[in-house]
Amino acid sequence: MSTTVTTHRPRPTAQPTTLRARRLPRYAAPLIALAALLVAAGIVYGTGIGGPVLVVVVAALLYLAGLFAAANAVEGRRAARNRTWSALIHSAFVLAVLPLASVVWTLVSKGVERLDGNFFGTSMNNIGARDPNGGAYHAIVGTLEQVGIATLITVPLGILCAIYVVEYGRGRFSFAIRFFVDVMTGIPSIVSGLFVLAFWVLIVSPMVNDGRPGFSGFAAALALSVLMLPTVVRSTEEMLRLVPAPLREGAYALGVPKWKTILRVVLPTALPGIVTGVMLAIARAAGETAPVLLVAGGGAAINVNPFENNQSSLALFVYQQAGDASKYSPARAWTAALTLVALVLVLTIAAKLLARRNRLGR
Amino acid sequence: MAKRIEATNVSAYYGGFKAIENITLTVEPKTVTALIGPSGCGKSTFLRSINRMHEVLPGARVEGNLTIDNQDIYDRDVDVTAVRRMIGMVFQRPNPFPTMSIFENVVAGLRLNGVKKKSILEEAAERALRSANLWDEVKDRLGKPGAGLSGGQQQRLCIARTIAVEPQVVLMDEPCSALDPISTLAIEDLMFQLKDQFTIVIVTHNMQQAARVSDRTAFFSIEKTGDPGRLIEYDNTQKIFSNPSVKKTEDYITGRFG
Numbered sequence: 138m139s140t141t142v143t144t145h146r147p148r149p150t151a152q153p154t155t156l157r158a159r160r161l162p163r164y165a166a167p168l169i170a171l172a173a174l175l176v177a178a179g180i181v182y183g184t185g186i187g188g189p190v191l192v193v194v195v196a197a198l199l200y201l202a203g204l205f206a207a208a209n210a211v212e213g214r215r216a217a218r219n220r221t222w223s224a225l226i227h228s229a230f231v232l233a234v235l236p237l238a239s240v241v242w243t244l245v246s247k248g249v250e251r252l253d254g255n256f257f258g259t260s261m262n263n264i265g266a267r268d269p270n271g272g273a274y275h276a277i278v279g280t281l282e283q284v285g286i287a288t289l290i291t292v293p294l295g296i297l298c299a300i301y302v303v304e305y306g307r308g309r310f311s312f313a314i315r316f317f318v319d320v321m322t323g324i325p326s327i328v329s330g331l332f333v334l335a336f337w338v339l340i341v342s343p344m345v346n347d348g349r350p351g352f353s354g355f356a357a358a359l360a361l362s363v364l365m366l367p368t369v370v371r372s373t374e375e376m377l378r379l380v381p382a383p384l385r386e387g388a389y390a391l392g393v394p395k396w397k398t399i400l401r402v403v404l405p406t407a408l409p410g411i412v413t414g415v416m417l418a419i420a421r422a423a424g425e426t427a428p429v430l431l432v433a434g435g436g437a438a439i440n441v442n443p444f445e446n447n448q449s450s451l452a453l454f455v456y457q458q459a460g461d462a463s464k465y466s467p468a469r470a471w472t473a474a475l476t477l478v479a480l481v482l483v484l485t486i487a488a489k490l491l492a493r494r495n496r497l498g499r
Numbered sequence: 500m501a502k503r504i505e506a507t508n509v510s511a512y513y514g515g516f517k518a519i520e521n522i523t524l525t526v527e528p529k530t531v532t533a534l535i536g537p538s539g540c541g542k543s544t545f546l547r548s549i550n551r552m553h554e555v556l557p558g559a560r561v562e563g564n565l566t567i568d569n570q571d572i573y574d575r576d577v578d579v580t581a582v583r584r585m586i587g588m589v590f591q592r593p594n595p596f597p598t599m600s601i602f603e604n605v606v607a608g609l610r611l612n613g614v615k616k617k618s619i620l621e622e623a624a625e626r627a628l629r630s631a632n633l634w635d636e637v638k639d640r641l642g643k644p645g646a647g648l649s650g651g652q653q654q655r656l657c658i659a660r661t662i663a664v665e666p667q668v669v670l671m672d673e674p675c676s677a678l679d680p681i682s683t684l685a686i687e688d689l690m691f692q693l694k695d696q697f698t699i700v701i702v703t704h705n706m707q708q709a710a711r712v713s714d715r716t717a718f719f720s721i722e723k724t725g726d727p728g729r730l731i732e733y734d735n736t737q738k739i740f741s742n743p744s745v746k747k748t749e750d751y752i753t754g755r756f757g
């Protein structure tokens with residue numbers, strides 16, 4: 138403003154005299170990495186203290202140190218810190234992806250052996266220890282039905298519950314709901330299986346079943362619902378809270394009733410996040426073994442009726458085949474595991490695409 | 500058609516904080532009434548009390564008496580959605596619905612209230628967009644998302660959305676604060692048109708605009724921060740801007756405020 142007040146008050150930060158700064162050449166980072174790798178290999182193999190894994194670890198540390206030193210010398214301290222931190226963050230990313238890549242690689246390489254029509258077309262009925270074929274058709278049917286029914290139960294219930302808590306709930310009742318949902322999140326799957334076993338299989342279904350306990354896929358679906366519900370409620374709740382209040386007000390100001398505002402404005406805005414939460418719940422449920430074993434009992438034959446008799450599931454199939462003495466069963470277990478992962482992946486991608494189609498392209 | 504709004508001793512609270520106190524004024528039908536005053540003096544709060552948007556915030560409440568054509572707006576038996584359908588509102592910050600296209604945004608009020616017929620919706624959308632001076636800019640991309648527009652375009656979209664439902668009273672909270680002079684003129688033109696049939700209340704920080712568009716002007720002010728806002732003077736715009744009866748009003752209008 139006024140030039141007369143150019144007193145000698147020191148500026149809060151030193152002003153740079155030029156905008157250009159010295160930079161490390163582009164080839165510096167790869168060069169340091171290569172040098173670090175060579176030095177690390179020299180140290181590790183020279184002293185004979187370890188193998189390739191140690192080489193990589195030592196090389197990573199050397200690379201960080203070398204990068205910091207080089208950048209510090211050429212670019213200054215701030216730039217050196219920046220470079221080191223971004224290198225650290227990238228290493229963290231690699232560390233996080235490594236196990237995932239390893240799991241996928243193991244699954245694919247071991248699962249491909251039994252990836253044939255027979256595996257997807259037959260069950261384990263009448264398959265003895267010496268039979269090389271046999272498949273997971275019954276388990277796939279079981280997983281799809283159990284998880285499908287559990288999803289049909291939990292998604293409407295969970296979303297309505299979250300809507301109540303976020304949009305209507307005031308006071309003690311909604312607090313109680315949130316508290317119990319939090320408690321439910323911590324329930325171990327075996328406990329939910331036991332709960333359904335005690336409550337549904339041994340008490341409720343015998344009443345309509347001439348006193349026989351009602352092991353069934355539906356019972357498994359109930360147990361899975363207990364596990365899925367808190368995930369769906371909590372993630373939907375978070376997503377609904379993220380919808381900005383001015384959006385709701387915009388709809389109210391047009392004379393749109395509250396329920397319609399929630400249905401047509403709030404839910405569509407939160408949809409992608411809700412879908413992610415539901416998919417997380419489904420993925421968790423599809424991988425559960427214990428409750429299915431407890432209340433659906435497993436079984437080798439195809440049973441497409443979820444309301445009667447034993448059913449298996451992919452996770453249970455993996456568990457049983459992995460523990461089986463037959464030399465053909467490990468291959469079946471691997472292929473079933475691969476199938477399970479692929480199933481969840483396909484479902485997730487499909488759901489995301491659907492949710493995105495609802496949003497408008499930018 | 501046009502409605503008279505009467506406020507008697509209206510006070511509004513945010514939880515324990517009293518934002519406005521004892522506001523009493525009458526908004527005549529078929530006029531433009533401007534609310535002016537320093538920032539934080541409760542203009543938005545008063546505006547939002549008129550169509551019962553204030554109570555949407557948790558802990559917020561309104562005391563006193565507000566009527567529209569002698570019907571109590573805050574009566575226990577009143578349907579809030581009916582009030583808001585009758586009294587439309589443009590917010591201080593544009594808030595288009597992010598999942599809806601431009602077209603869907605404009606007709607949202609009609610559609611969500613049950614109008615289905617495509618021809619009616621299309622006609623209403625074009626009329627509203629033309630009035631808000633947005634039609635030429637968006638007519639080729641009505642299917643694109645409303646959130647993809649510029650800030651000023653979004654504001655005009657929200658104005659179009661509000662007038663598409665043809666409310667009897669239109670409340671506008673600084674509708675032109677993000678607009679260029681041309682769009683501002685268009686919105687002011689729109690107010691002149693709307694005034695033939697409807698009642699308009701507008702909040703503005705632009706003195707020239709208040710003087711240009713409004714028939715009556717209300718000046719709000721606060722003593723000091725933390726005090727509730729009060730109505731200092733309410734009179735014909737001409738009078739307020741040429742010969743205000745309160746010293747404070749004159750100071751504010753001539754820029755000698757605070």
Ligand SMILES: Nc1ncnc2c1ncn2[C@@H]1O[C@H](COP(=O)(O)OP(=O)(O)OP(=O)(O)O)[C@@H](O)[C@H]1O
Binds near residue numbers: 536541
């Ligand atoms: N959501 C809220 N919660 C609590 N206090 C609020 C809230 N909104 C506004 N207030 C307070 O109420 C008073 C009046 O606010 P209001 O928004 O009505 O002012 P305004 O006159 O519209 O100001 P501006 O010209 O800046 O828009 C202010 O003191 C403000 O801090």
Ligand SMILES: [Mg+2]
Binds near residue numbers: 542543544
């Ligand atoms: Mg305001």
